Amino acid sequence: EACGTITADIVRRTDRVQILATSREPLGVLGEAVFEVPPMPVPDEAQLADGQNAKSFHSEAVDLFEQRAASVVPGYTLDDESRLEVARLCRRLDGIPLAIELAAVRIRSLPLDRVLSREGALFEILTRGNRGGPVRHQTLRGAIDWSFNLCSPEEQVLWARLSVFAGGFDFDAVESVCTDPDIVPDAFDLISSLVEKSVISTVQSGSTVRYKLLESIKDYAAEKLTEQGDEDTWRRNHRDYFLRLAERSEGQSLGSGQLEWNRRLRHERANLRAALEYCLSTPGEARTGLRMAGALWFFWNASGLLRDGRYWLTRALEADRQPSRERAKALWVIAWNAMVQGDNPTSKQYLLECSAVAESIGDRTAQAFAVQFRGAAEMLGNGNLDVALEFLTAGMSHHAESGEVNSLTLLGGAQLALVHCLSGNLEQSLAWADETIASGKSLREHFSTSWALWARGLALWTQRKYPQASDSLKEAIELKQSLSDWLGVSTCTEILAWIAIEEGNPVRSARLLGIGRTLCGEMGSSPLFGNETLVRTRTRYEQRTRQLLGDSAFEKESRAGERLEHLASIEFALQKRTSKPAAPATPSANVKLTPREKEVGKLVAEGLTSKEIAERLVISPRTAEGHVDRILTKTGHRTRAQLAAWIAREESIDSRKP
Incomplete structure (x- = not known):
């Protein structure tokens, strides 16, 4: 405050003085220009995950460590292994130069692996620096x-409480x-003040601002929170807030709210993990853990977090074994996770227990979901299609009686479409798929609609209607991408790989097989x-692809697909067919787009997602x-994809007009 006062006085009295100051917060003087000095950049987790990437990243933080270490241990240098270890240490230290x-x-006195192996805060070993400098250094x-x-005391209290996040x-x-x-x-003024004092970092996330504490902070x-003596109060508050958030998200699992x-x-x-x-x-909170893990059923599955879901559900079920609605729900949720991971024997065990628990406590809803997923498990794991159809029909009948409509009831329609497809009842399969797709689109639901589109694509592939099947699968991919449902994307790319062979493109097939894997x-x-049926078909197409390309070329293209990042995989999967596709529907010549719609259309043609379009045009993703x-x-x-092609043609025609 005193620095700000004297600075303001100097600036007011003369126009020939410029002041450069370093501080943890702005001085608050009129005309002050603030430049944030962030921590040093550190390699991200992806770069550190593979030891072979040691030479692929450059990090000033790692360079600083090496230089300072060499000043106390002459000749000290980093090899590839130790460079990765130092990178991990610098990441743990948030890139703070002092640390x-x-x-x-x-x-000089403590081996690097001992520094890295220490748990908790690093305060105890980072204790000796330049004795000639300020105490704080x-x-x-x-x-x-x-x-x-x-x-201030109020800022100190809030700072301590923020550690629960x-x-x-x-x-x-x-x-x-x-x-x-x-x-x-x-908290409004206190949060602002702690941001100004560089205690809290701000992170822009779309149109919202999120906050973060560096790990050392x-x-x-x-x-400090432990010293205050009421740590459990704030950790419980944290748990309660994210429990409410999980249950609110479950209530919004139908429609555009997804x-x-x-x-x-x-x-x-990370906060959900901490709350769980x-x-x-x-002690005494396990039942709430079951409740929270079960409420996140949509998040676990639709966001491709099957490992997370199964880990937390397993722990919660082990912690509370008493029959309850929470346990019955958690059992069908974890059974679903296990089933889509291909672990059908375990899935069946969970579903049988779910049915028993649900019957003992009179939970008809859990019983219906147990029956529905039992049908899906019989279809996918055992190939018992008649039994699967019986279970799925019974589950859907219960949903119809209850009048409840949500992503799970829509998923039942997609599952019925699949069982009819695998049974060879293609007209019934397409009827269930089309009905589910229509219902899902009317509700702006993405997850189950995408699975119905996948089942439709599989049925159309079976009918050898490859262009229509490809369009259905690509539409499914676009919906799945919006949810980060990467497992679902993999199932779509598998069928697209089969179609690529039928259309005479083995290179594309090999790459798609790599992406799916x-x-x-x-x-x-x-x-x-x-x-078994789908995997056998996959093996047959993989063998055909290998025969057409030869082993060397097949492995090359397959590995190229495996190395693609998610968005690049999506872009490749959505590429146009190189054979002669069916002609798309021709829009009327009287189509009139508003200026904004033309602007959005051009961005679609450039391949931008709705989120990217929103950021480019400064509008909300929903808009x-x-x-x-x-x-x-x-x-x-x-x-x-069809729209992008049409827009490109229209622009080409317009460019040729005089």
Whole structure:
């Protein structure tokens, strides 16, 4: 405050003085220009996951460590292995130069692997620095102590409470979790102040702002929260908030709310884990853990987080074995996860227990879902199609009686379409698929609609209607991409690979098979759910592709597909067919698009997603999706790929006009 006062006085009295200051917060002087000095960049987790990437990244943080270590251990250099270890250490230290320098100095007396193996805060080993410098520069704790002591009592209290969050958090979470009538009645000004004082980092996420504590700042805050003596109160508040969030997301699992809530929960993945951990490590809270894990059924499956879901559901079921509605629900949810991973024997065990528990407590809803997924498991795992049809029909009958419509009841329609397809009843398969797709689209539902589109594509492939099958599968991919349903994308790319062979493109087939294998493996699943009929067909097409290309070329293209990142995989899968496809429906010459719709259409033609279009045009993703839907309706196209091709042709025609 004193620096700000004297600076303002100097600037006011003369126009010939410029002042350059470093500070943890702005001085608040009129005309001040603020430049943030962030921590040093560190390699991301993907770069550190593979030891072969040691030479592929450059990191100033790692370079700083090496330079400072060489100053205390002459001749010290990093090889590939130790460079990766130092990169992990720098990431753990948030790229803070002081922390990196202190850690480098300790390398003289403490081996690097011992530094990395220490759990918890690194305060205890980062204790000796330059004795000639300020106290706050001699230890990492001293630096944070200095900053903490400059905060008001209310800021100190909020800082400590923020340690309950894992990863990032938003203002609504802070307000719900960390406020109280006595000390922190209103978090708005305190959050702003802590941001200004560089205690809290801000992260732009679309149109919203999220906050984050660096790990060292968070570890320090956790110590202070423990000292305050009411740690459990705020950790319970945190759990309660994210339990409510999980249950609200479940209520929005039908319709366009799927996208918004899945994106929101993906941001909160670390907080959801922390809340579940609290439930399963705190005596008396296991039942709540079951409740929360079960409420996240849509998130686990639609976002490709099958491993996460199965891990937490397994722990929760082991922690609370008493019959309850929460247990019955968790059992059919984990059975579903196991089934789509191809672990059908385990899935069946869970479903049988679910039926028994549901019957003992009179839970008809859980019983219906157990029957529905028992049918799906019989279809995918055992190939008992008649039994599967019986179970699925019984489950859908219960849903019809209850009048409930949600993603799971729509999924039942997609499952019936698949069982009819595998049974050879293709007209019935297409009827169920079309009915489910129509219902899903009317409700703007993505997840189950995409599975019905996949089943429709499989039925059309069976009828040898390859262009129509391809269009249906690509439309499914677009819906699945919006949810990050990478397992679903893998099942679509598998059938597209078969179509590529039928259309005379073995190179595309090999690459699509590689894409499908990688996406499926990431989810911990077997290709095509391990279904014997589908896997046998896959093997036959893979052998045909290999024969057409030769082993060397096949392996080359397949590995190229495996190495593609998710978005690149999507882009490749959505490419036009190279053979002669069926001509798309020709839109009327009287189609009139508004200027905004033309602008959105051009961006669709460039291959942008709705989210990217929203960012480019500074509109909400929902508004962007609405524009795309209206353009599709006006032009008579069913897919974005068809629309993109039409727009490209129209622009080409316009460019030739005089």
